[in-house]
Amino acid sequence: MAVNKNALIRYKTIDKCLQNQFRQWTLNDLIEAVSDALYEYEGKDIDVSKRTVQLDIQMMRSDKLGYNAPIVVYDRKFYKYEDAEYSIINIPVTDKDIKVMNEAIQLLRQFKDFSLFKEMDGVLQRLEDSVNSSQKDKRAIIHLDKNEQLKGLEFIDVLYDAIQTQKVIEVSYQSFKARNASVQKVHPQLLKEFNNRWFLLASQKGKFITLALDRMTEIVMLENENYEDFQIDGDVYYRDVVGVTVSNSRAERIQFKIDNKNAPYVITKPFHASQRIIERTNNGVIFNIFVQINFELERLILGFGDSIEVLKPLKLRNRMLKKLKTSVRNYEEIEN
Numbered sequence: 001m002a003v004n005k006n007a008l009i010r011y012k013t014i015d016k017c018l019q020n021q022f023r024q025w026t027l028n029d030l031i032e033a034v035s036d037a038l039y040e041y042e043g044k045d046i047d048v049s050k051r052t053v054q055l056d057i058q059m060m061r062s063d064k065l066g067y068n069a070p071i072v073v074y075d076r077k078f079y080k081y082e083d084a085e086y087s088i089i090n091i092p093v094t095d096k097d098i099k100v101m102n103e104a105i106q107l108l109r110q111f112k113d114f115s116l117f118k119e120m121d122g123v124l125q126r127l128e129d130s131v132n133s134s135q136k137d138k139r140a141i142i143h144l145d146k147n148e149q150l151k152g153l154e155f156i157d158v159l160y161d162a163i164q165t166q167k168v169i170e171v172s173y174q175s176f177k178a179r180n181a182s183v184q185k186v187h188p189q190l191l192k193e194f195n196n197r198w199f200l201l202a203s204q205k206g207k208f209i210t211l212a213l214d215r216m217t218e219i220v221m222l223e224n225e226n227y228e229d230f231q232i233d234g235d236v237y238y239r240d241v242v243g244v245t246v247s248n249s250r251a252e253r254i255q256f257k258i259d260n261k262n263a264p265y266v267i268t269k270p271f272h273a274s275q276r277i278i279e280r281t282n283n284g285v286i287f288n289i290f291v292q293i294n295f296e297l298e299r300l301i302l303g304f305g306d307s308i309e310v311l312k313p314l315k316l317r318n319r320m321l322k323k324l325k326t327s328v329r330n331y332e333e334i335e336n
Contacts, residue, residue: 293315
């Protein structure tokens with residue numbers, strides 16, 4: 001049975017409401033919650049009728065989608081889950097579901113040799129492994145680095161839609177330096193993932209800013225605002241940086257030395273696409289990269305500890321030296 005996007009949003013919203021056992025939910029409450037969710041995701045008012053939500057509840061109770069949701073009515077007007085631990089997102093995947101998903105994966109594999117899909121194979125391998133591991137008698141073969149407590153992931157779909165439909169948004173945002181959240185009106189341009197965190201590249205009054213999704217608390221679509229599309233190509237915009245911080249400064253030639261023990265790690269996983277081997281010495285390998293000096297580059301260098309030495313430029317070498325001296329003082333000041 002085909003289920004459209006709006007229906008899935010409604011099911012998910014009703015599920016989220018009924019998981020909240022500390023509040024009593026009438027049918028009107030559920031209708032209001034569903035309407036708000038559709039406005040948030042779609043950016044426009046969608047008329048949700050009483051009958052629509054009643055049919056949604058009936059569908060969730062049934063086996064048609066495999067939910068079998070234990071939704072009950074008490075005091076003749078309030079809805080709740082009879083099982084307080086139930087959620088539609090926790091239902092097991094059936095053998096039929098796995099078969100359908102595997103068929104879809106095999107279909108997509110036919111396109112992996114086309115240039116448009118050249119990065120698809122790795123994605124499909126991870127997807128196939130995840131599908132297979134959902135079966136009771138199988139385990140995952142691929143283990144991906146993930147952070148279950150990472151905040152802000154719920155905004156990815158909203159921001160993706162805003163960029164795709166070219167909508168100006170208001171973001172409630174609180175940086176690590178700010179005491180309180182502020183509301184910022186921005187034109188979203190690009191979503192960027194780096195080091196297991198997500199960022200939004202946006203324009204604000206003609207200037208580009210980068211906002212971390214884990215510092216966002218709310219996003220509101222603005223319907224009557226003219227959107228500025230800068231047609232950002234991520235490969236071009238981030239070409240000269242490590243990470244997400246792009247400045248107005250020019251890229252510089254960074255020269256550093258890695259000891260022989262750790263050089264193979266840097267050779268096989270370069271700091272940057274511009275990385276080149278300049279010289280092999282008795283006690284290490286000298287590399288060059290051509291990038292802007294930013295926070296992420298400094299963090300990367302510091303992460304290699306005593307196995308790395310910045311040779312050029314002098315200003316970066318002195319900055320690393322200052323940070324390392326501060327680090328040494330931090331260790332020396334500990335009282336036994």
